[in-house]
Amino acid sequence: MVLDSKIPEGPLSEKWTNYKIKQKLVNPANKRKLDIIVVGTGLAGASAAASLGALGFNVDIFCIQDSPRRAHSIAAQGGINAAKNYQNDGDSVERLFRDTIKGGDYRAREANVYRLAEVSGDIIDQCVAQGVPFARDYSGLLDNRSFGGAQVSRTFYARGQTGQQLLLGAYGALSREINRGTVKLHTRCEMEELVLVKDKDGKERARGIIVRNLVSGKLERYAAHAVVLATGGYGNVYFLSTNAMNSNGSAAWICHRKGALFANPCYVQIHPTCIPVHGDYQSKLTLMSESLRNDGRIWVPKKKEDAEAIRAGQKKANDIPEEERDYYLERRYPAFGNLVPRDVASRAAKERCDAGYGVGSTGLAVYLDFADAIKRLGKKVVEQKYGNLFQMYQKITDDNPYETPMMIYPAVHYTMGGLWVDYELQTTIPGLFAAGEANFSDHGANRLGASALMQGLADGYFVLPYTLQNYLSDQITIGHISTDTPEFDEAEQSVRQREQRLMDIKGDKTVDYFHKRLGHIMWEYVGMSRNEESLTKAAAMIDELENEFWQHVQVPGDIESFNPEMEKALRLADYFELARLITADALHRKESCGGHFRTESQTEDGETKRDDENFMYVAAWEYQGHANPETLHKEELNYEHIKIATRNYKN
Amino acid sequence: MxxxxxxxxxxxxxxxxxxxxxxxxxxxxxxxxxxxxxxxxxxxxxxxxxxxxxxxxxxxxxxxxxxxxxxxxxxxxxxxxxxxxxxxNRPVRYHQTSRTKTAxxxxxxxxxxxxxxxxxxxxxxxxxxxxxxxxxGTYMVKTEEFMNSEPDQEISEEARVAFMNLINDGKTSKDMQWIRQISAEDKAVLQEAFPKAEFEPDFYAMxxxxxxxxxxxxxxxxxxxxxxxxxxxxxxxxxxxxxxxxxxxxxxxxxxxxxxxxxxxxxxxxxxxxxxxxx
Amino acid sequence: MNFTLHIWRQENAKAKGHFETYKVSDISPECSFLEMLDILNEQLINDHIAHPVCFDNDCREGICGMCGLYINGRPHGNDDGITTCQLHMRKFHDGDEIWIEPWRAKAFPIIRDLVVDRSAFDKIIQSGGYVSVTTGGVPDANAIPVPKRFADMAMDAAECIGCGACVAACKNASAMLFVGAKVAHLAMLPQGQVEANERVKKMVCKMDELGFGSCTNTYACEAECPKQIKRQNIARLNREWIKQLFAGNHKPEE
Missing domain, CATH: 1.20.1300.10 (Fumarate reductase/succinate dehydrogenase, transmembrane subunit)
Structure with a gap:
């Protein structure tokens, strides 16, 4: 298989314009005869469905929660990047593009990233028009803050709830289309199978999905001319992550099983500022916004004895005098200080903790200190900026961050990998598109803060409405697609069989028992830093655990009922396969880049060391049946515009 | 409507x-x-x-x-x-009584x-x-109502006594404009004698x-x-x-x-x- | 810590529900309320006692609005400004009896156990809780300045997470705070002005139609709102409603 990324002709800055000029359109009368399925109602899904519905297409949208507004985009705190240069600090599309490429450690596709930077400004305009209450300064104009990986202030924010406000904006737009009748909403429905139908020319295309109605447990069939997957990432394979409990990678994995290539699965972002783990009953980790690093200073004690005393509860953070504190990020990266990209900050924290300087009862935490900021700005300003985050921290930990430093530790947060898509966001299955975190396209090996919201909305508002139309332009001849066909029968049957198989095990362990163990393996051996040995070990352990799962899992209740345990079991079954692929991908990529850190490949001072000669490509994997090694396809990355350099945040 | x-x-x-x-x-x-x-x-x-x-x-x-x-x-x-x-709007009520702070x-x-x-x-x-x-209840009436109104017939003895008693008991206002604190019985008698007299309730007295x-x-x-x-x-x-x-x-x-x-x-x-x- | 839990169990929407009593022991005070329920469910499955207790939850950091339990007489439990997932067991005493009920309102029918159907909220928003802009063709974001004060007030209202605690707490099962928050959010911004009259009319009519009660100013909603959305938003809703009553009603000729 040759991967055609379909990058348009012309110089980088004109590619998107050229594409739009040359793309094919669908006439208005025909649009309402074309059906589109959108799975997921997060930023990408909701914005895509709203935009496509507004264009006149017939859209069906699905979410697993009780309302589209619950999608996990809602939890994004910090902000959204856009090259508006409102601050006159030298920002531009070009600079946002470069920052994103560099932040992604030169493993992203140039053309996609440039397009992202190009439409970023439109997103802000769109959201403001929708009534998103972005933060403003006293002039009444929009305010910005700075974020990791950038030297300009280009992040737009709405207190610590930017994701929420953007999602509610998209949700509003979606609701409007639902009201107009162009979009049909299906809540509490989970996609369980992708239906492929052969064209007359023998080409297989995505033509529908099978969903499990989570209330009744019944399977339902939906057909369409195209399917858009906006189902987010697979971070929950690690069990403990900042993802929501129901976020899962199954929809993407189902498509992968049906032939869509899965790209760069090993690129998992570990977020440096999360509330540390405190017990084995813990169900999830809570993120503290990266924006905290703007004013907070990260440190651990300089002396091991102090760290030990803190762990034993004999000393408190405030007992350590200023000169005994090691502000290790400022020490190691003077130019960027506490604002280095996420992967760098996370690894630095892990390095300190592994070296025995960690704090907290487990030793797996570092301090994030606001004493200086409070002294400099006053408590009131700090409260205004981070009040709700501080409150959230206090609610969880019972500590007051105004008085004692916060404790933070890295946690799995975002997955840069995902379904392989071309420039049009189409996967290798014709008619199947992937948007937002579900695809792999824009962040390379590491995503910069405040870029996920930008990408999700860019895909949904400004990319898919064009590219999907291009795909659909010749689909009008197909006519209405029936769900009463052998393909749908077969797809439904396979889901039922899968459910029945899980049900019939009647083992003695809960789904969560296995999920926790899988998470543990992944965090320990395929986590922040990996090496040949740990990965090989992980691969074996995953196989073993999967076998155990299929023999011992217990799914109570009935298939056809409201049954959260069944939902979890179905998802976990996919996670095993996914975990195996992550491990295989991490094993094959014998270089360090961005979120993927191989201990064998590091510089003298412990930074990532890329191997551009051998690994300057996107690794896209093709499914070969259960437990079989997947086939690797490479999409070479050709940097025409940008000069490749070592990522350097030191000076 | x-x-x-x-x-x-x-x-x-x-x-x-x-x-x-x-x-x-x-x-x-x-x-x-x-x-x-x-x-x-x-x-x-x-x-x-x-x-x-x-x-x-x-x-x-x-x-x-x-x-x-x-x-x-x-x-x-x-x-x-x-x-x-x-x-x-809440067909099934809560088992626990509400502990929400409310007005x-x-x-x-x-x-x-x-x-x-x-x-x-x-x-x-x-x-x-x-x-x-x-x-x-208790009533009051303007004295001029008696002055101006012609009795229908001869004023009965009963009415005359009642009227005089009111005057003698000092139940008139200082300027003699009003007679107050008329009991219900007296009112009935007087009303019969002077059908056109308009009695009002004496809320003050009541x-x-x-x-x-x-x-x-x-x-x-x-x-x-x-x-x-x-x-x-x-x-x-x-x-x-x-x-x-x-x-x-x-x-x-x-x-x-x-x-x-x-x-x-x-x-x-x-x-x-x-x-x-x-x- | 040990607790005795009385949990509402109901097989499905039509079945008759009842309280079931369970005991959990050795719970860490650092444990969140939902994690405590996870532990209970683990126990129910492992010991084949009963079908695990169904309850809605997702982000577990207090922003998605999915979770919502009526705990000992208070929506989201005995603390102010939190969702159920942010409630920690340290807020209870060892040996406490805990009564757990679903949201109760005509507009929120029960699906199973503690899970209720809140799609009525979506329907209210769909009736008009947005600014009707299509993608593209909008003015530059800085073209219309918005006084910071207004932007901040709009944000205060926009923080609503749609969890339904206001309805659950209100003795009339009224959704006025939910509707008020959305109406006030958009009414504070110039972008929301164009459709202000139409919006409030449609949303309030929808709210009435869906079986939510009216507001009798007890402010239980404000007391239980996890995002501490203020009663002033309801006043704002009333104000917008009055404005709408007196606004000319131009009907386009058919």
């Missing part, structure tokens, strides 16, 4: 009407309270009598009286209707309102129904008489307490329902509400207390 349409009026509009009527009643209450203070005057009812005479005869006031009664009725009916409707006045408004209605019936029985001739009995005073004090509870909710609520609650002014409204509540309650309470203790 048919009932279906009435029911279809939005819940907010219904609330607005309740508040609007309530606000009108609040204004009335203040007016009523001020008027009551005349009872404390030890002028034998001169001032208060003149006032009630005006209120009883003026056409505009009579129209307003109907409006007021209508307002009362609508305020009550709508509130009860809303309360009844609202109950239906108790509002939560109990329907109860304080119902209590108020009961008290009001007693109050009407004491005073207002006399005016409507539903019950008997109030003075009733407020000299301790349990009636106590009853009224309880009544005013209930009034206080209800308007404590009503005042602030009206502002909220009219959409006049704003971050900037909500404190002010609250303070005004408290002041209003105390002024009205104390203003009302001072009359029976004062009369009882012979002020």
């Amino acid at each position: 048919d009932t279906n349409k009435l029911i279809k009026i939005s819940s907010i509009t219904k609330k607005l009407l309740v508040a609007l009527f309530g606000a009108f009643l609040l204004v009335f209450l203040l007016f009523h309270m001020c008027a009551n203070l005349f009872i404390l005057a030890k002028d034998g009812g001169e001032a208060y009598g003149a006032f009630t005479h005006f209120m009883g005869t003026n056409v505009i006031v009579k129209v307003l009286e109907v409006v007021l009664l209508g307002t009362f009725l609508l305020h009550i009916c709508l509130s009860v209707y809303l309360w009844w409707q609202n109950r239906k 108790k006045g509002s939560k109990l408004a329907i109860i304080s309102g119902s209590l108020l209605l009961v008290c009001l019936i007693f109050h009407f029985y004491d005073f207002y129904f006399v005016k409507l001739n539903f019950v008997e 109030a003075r008489q009733k407020f000299s009995i301790w349990h009636i005073v106590l009853g009224y004090l309880v009544f005013f307490l209930v009034v206080g509870l209800h308007i404590r909710h009503g005042f602030e609520s009206a502002f909220q329902t009219f959409g006049l609650n704003h971050y900037k002014y909500s404190r002010l409204v609250e303070i005004l509400g408290i002041i209003y509540c105390w002024v009205v309650c104390l203003g009302f309470a001072i009359v029976p207390i004062g009369v009882f203790f012979g002020l």
